[in-house]
Amino acid sequence: MKQKLRRSMLFVPGSNTGMVCNAFIYQPDTVMFDLEDSVALSEKDSARMMVFHALQHFTYQNIETAVRVNPLSSPFGLQDLEAVIRAGADIIRLPKTDTMDDVLEMEQEIAHIENRIGREKKTLLLAAIESALGVVNAVDIARCSKRMMGIALGAEDFVRDLRTQRTKEGTELSAARNQILLAARAAKIGAFDSVFSDVKDKEGFVHEAQYVKGLGFDGKSLINPNQIPWLHKVFEPSKKEVDWAIEVCEAAKDAKEKGFGVVSLDGKMVDAPVVLRAEWILDLARASGVLGEEQ
Amino acid sequence: MNTLHVHLQPAHAGTLESSDAFVRVMPNDQAGVEIVLESSVAEIYGDAIEALVLQTVLSMNVDRVKVTVQDKGALDFVIKARVQTALLRALGVNEPDWSTL
Numbered sequence: 001m002k003q004k005l006r007r008s009m010l011f012v013p014g015s016n017t018g019m020v021c022n023a024f025i026y027q028p029d030t031v032m033f034d035l036e037d038s039v040a041l042s043e044k045d046s047a048r049m050m051v052f053h054a055l056q057h058f059t060y061q062n063i064e065t066a067v068r069v070n071p072l073s074s075p076f077g078l079q080d081l082e083a084v085i086r087a088g089a090d091i092i093r094l095p096k097t098d099t100m101d102d103v104l105e106m107e108q109e110i111a112h113i114e115n116r117i118g119r120e121k122k123t124l125l126l127a128a129i130e131s132a133l134g135v136v137n138a139v140d141i142a143r144c145s146k147r148m149m150g151i152a153l154g155a156e157d158f159v160r161d162l163r164t165q166r167t168k169e170g171t172e173l174s175a176a177r178n179q180i181l182l183a184a185r186a187a188k189i190g191a192f193d194s195v196f197s198d199v200k201d202k203e204g205f206v207h208e209a210q211y212v213k214g215l216g217f218d219g220k221s222l223i224n225p226n227q228i229p230w231l232h233k234v235f236e237p238s239k240k241e242v243d244w245a246i247e248v249c250e251a252a253k254d255a256k257e258k259g260f261g262v263v264s265l266d267g268k269m270v271d272a273p274v275v276l277r278a279e280w281i282l283d284l285a286r287a288s289g290v291l292g293e294e295q
Numbered sequence: 296m297n298t299l300h301v302h303l304q305p306a307h308a309g310t311l312e313s314s315d316a317f318v319r320v321m322p323n324d325q326a327g328v329e330i331v332l333e334s335s336v337a338e339i340y341g342d343a344i345e346a347l348v349l350q351t352v353l354s355m356n357v358d359r360v361k362v363t364v365q366d367k368g369a370l371d372f373v374i375k376a377r378v379q380t381a382l383l384r385a386l387g388v389n390e391p392d393w394s395t396l
Binding site: 020021022 | 310313372375380384390396
């Protein structure tokens, strides 16, 4: 199955009208409207209404949209869901997911709303893991629903829960990152790293992005549009990788045309996961502009 | 929202930041919808903005209301969102019927 690229998920506070109107211009892979932590209690209703209309505007019809809703335990969560599912959000980001039950409860509410309004396209779920409990339960969280498209690390709340703070080295996050990545891969869903808060520190951002890409993460959440080209550059495959991927894909195509069950390249057998990885590299290369759309 | 809403509290929504609109709604003695628009693009888009505001208010079945809009270059959907939010606040509605908005 073809995997959608989700290198960059740009947080857009629902209370920031300028950003809500313009976020699509920066071309992140996913625009993630926020109704939770970045919105003051007094503006929950206005942010919800703004995102409700933005999701239906033509500027957001050709870009993937996610919405971070308020928890269902808050007075805002259910109204958030009502509004954004009706407005056509592709993904609901669950905040502070500690257990499988958090996901199942959200799934039940979403299914109920979809049935009521007759929405045929299933809304996907992205669970943000932001506590030690969530990390410990990451495997159950990742595997408990067919709607789950990924799990994401929410580092700011997580380090508070661990009673530590974030550092440039990120050692305090290493256990959580590894656990989240393993859980995501075991469930065959995406893994997304946390935001990098110092928007002026390009070097630190790129260093962290290279590190999490090396671990195997699919992408990061972002809080500033300036970080999008930096991140996409990190995920841009090298010429050597692209050349290798083209060879593998051509060998796979050749084998399929000749009816061979096994793909071989330079006399060596190529496993199916290697072909999938080569296809993914070519997708990245096309998205990065280093390879034409037809290639 | 099939009944006509004539009893509302003064309320507002939005900001005066660029791309936004600040909308105030007040009860009005006279029947109908009174709209006061302040916009740097009023000369070109004033009629369209007023029509949008009027349509939004009428679709929520609100009467006897004065709506003041300070537009800072907002897109249509922003003005609509701000008018709807201000009216819902004025009516004390926390859980609107989203199918009508």
